Amino acid sequence: MSARLDxxxxxxxxxxxxxxxxxxxxxxADLSPADLRALAAALLRIADDAERRLxxxxxxxxxxxxxxxxxxx
Numbered sequence: 001m002s003a004r005l006d007x008x009x010x011x012x013x014x015x016x017x018x019x020x021x022x023x024x025x026x027x028x029a030d031l032s033p034a035d036l037r038a039l040a041a042a043l044l045r046i047a048d049d050a051e052r053r054l055x056x057x058x059x060x061x062x063x064x065x066x067x068x069x070x071x072x073x
Contacts, residue, residue, distance in 0.1 A: 003071045007046055009053050010064035017050040020064075038071040045069060 008020040025031060031039065046069060054062055 005042055005046070005069045005071065007067050007069060008064040009046075009050050009067060011055045011061060015055055015061070017053060017055065019046050019050045021046065035071075042069045042071050 003025075004023055006022040010018045010020060012018045025039070049067065053065065056062065
């Protein structure tokens, strides 16, 4: 599987990390164990990046940040 996840790293209304993910496999996706591991690894990277991202600067919320994560498997 070679796919990409388009992600907007943002914040919830109560300023908690949030990731809006486009490109996830839809219902009925056929995924091999390697595909599942690649997807899991990408989701873990997204979670880490969302938690590390600065949400507020100088008292103002930061705008969403767009990133692309490529799945290779």
